[in-house]
Amino acid sequence: MQVFEVTGYSVRSAVITMRHKDTPLRFLLFPMAHVAAPSFYRQVRERLEGCDLVVAEGVHGRSRQVEMLTLAYRLAARRERNGLVEQDYRTLLPPGVPVIAPDVSAGEAIADLKQATRWLYPVLLAAAPVAGAVFALRGPRAFLESESVDEHLPPAPGTGTPTPAGLDDPVDRALLDRRDLRLVDALSRIHTERADEPVTVAVVYGAEHIPAVVAGLLDRHGYRPRDAEWLTVLVA
Template identity: 60%
Template sequence: MQIIEVTGYAVRSAVITMKRRETPMEFVIFPMLHVASPSFYAEVRRRLAACDIVVIEGVRGKSAALSALTLAYRFTPRRRRNGLQEQRQELLIPEDAQIVNPDVTAAEAVSDLKSLPRWQYLLLIAVAPVMGLVFALRGPSAFLDEDLEVEDLPSTLRAEMLADDPVHYALTDRRDKLLLDALSDIHTERGGEAIRVAVVYGAGHVPAVVTGLGQRHGYRPREAEWLTVLIPA
């Protein structure tokens, strides 16, 4: 089962609903890309209005190093002809939504990145602006690449390779644990209620969420629906 599907004409994201027989609460997973069409973010916002709790990604605080890394997706929407937007909370979160933000602070994120070999850390910082320019010039076609595809089955060779990647580990490991701990707390406190809990995180975090909710509490994917992230002009 794929989380992000890349074809020759579009990129799609699978909204996954996870349930367990013993309790009525549902987790609705929204795999996100940080750059997408305005219609994608509008559709996610519409669906979030039907959820009782929104657990959302977002590093707290600021850092020059993190700003450099995010240039890779902040450049692309600046060219109007690309027809894309950068993901921002005001585009997604309905008014009066109950928000939970279990993400790391900027200082923690930078600390994890600096655990990489120094050459690798400096290379990341140097390459990000270049990648941003490439994405901006190529437009939506830059995202129509099979390398963007993400699967939710961590036993696949692709996921095993990612797990051994030190960059992937530094960028996601601590954040995945914090996210799963927050979801576990919600399950413990409100699992007996018939509520919908939205998880709005980058697609790269979703395999850990799907696996963790299953291993910790017995939640399983029961429904999935594709949303179109972007279509090239």
């Protein structure tokens, strides 16, 4: 089962419902893109309005290095002819729905990246403006070519299926490992505290984090993907 579906003309995201056979609590996973068509974010917001709690991605604090690494997304969204906008929690998250953010600090994120990449780290910072310019000029087509098609939900333990491509990349691991653990730990605490309540908990995180969420909820507590709804992220 795919988290993202990339074709020659569009990108779609699968909103995944995870349930446990013995508890009323359910998790609704939203694999997010940092830049998308405005209609995608409107559809996500409509669904968040029916949730009881949102667990949201978001590195805490400000960092010049983090801002440089995310420059590509911001530049692409600023070019109006692309028809894309940057994800913005001020308009995405509905008022009245509680939000928790278990993400890392900017300092922790950069420290992990420096340790994993060493000599590659300054290259990444230098390449960010170039990537931003390419994305801005080429528009949605550049995003279609850059999005990974290997972001699948993990199989049940013991199936022997190989690790999806890209998960052993040091940059990916630096940006994901600590953050994934914080996220899954937070969801585990919610399960412990509210498993007997008929509530819906939304997980609004980048698509690359969703496989770890699915694996963590399955391995730790027995939640399984039960339903999926496809939302269009962008069309070229």
